[in-house]
Amino acid sequence: MARAPIAAAMVGKTIGRAIDNQDLPVYIERFGQSKDEIFVTAAHLRHELGDKEYESLPAGAIGLYTYYERLAQGVRQLMAGARKFTLGHLSRDDLAVLTKDAATVTGLPMVMDVDNAAINQVLGV
Numbered sequence: 875m876a877r878a879p880i881a882a883a884m885v886g887k888t889i890g891r892a893i894d895n896q897d898l899p900v901y902i903e904r905f906g907q908s909k910d911e912i913f914v915t916a917a918h919l920r921h922e923l924g925d926k927e928y929e930s931l932p933a934g935a936i937g938l939y940t941y942y943e944r945l946a947q948g949v950r951q952l953m954a955g956a957r958k959f960t961l962g963h964l965s966r967d968d969l970a971v972l973t974k975d976a977a978t979v980t981g982l983p984m985v986m987d988v989d990n991a992a993i994n995q996v997l998g999v
Contacts, residue, residue, distance in 0.1 A: 889912060909933055914940060915943050956968045
């Protein structure tokens with residue numbers, strides 16, 4: 875996962891350059907022509923930082939911030955699905971992984987194995 879934030883920052887930087895050069899690719903241009911229109915977190919950042927500080931932000935920083943906000947939203951959705959609304963209530967028992975490699979690295983069960991004990995008990999196996 876270490877590469878994803880770097881990629882987010884580099885994509886943001888590339889988009890910023892394209893905005894400055896007025897040379898946006900069509901697949902990005904459909905969202906708008908400015909940082910405010912293209913980056914989904916721009917309005918929030920502008921509100922938090924104020925116009926002057928926001929305007930001095932590099933587009934790569936906005937891309938990185940957007941990446942982490944999307945990651946945080948995913949975690950919030952997973953927590954809500956587990957009915958755990960604060961990190962203090964979340965435990966390793968609430969987590970499962972999708973691949974064998976992730977299971978090996980983390981020691982977490984694979985999603986297909988999470989309820990095996992309960993299923994075997996119901997089936998009498």
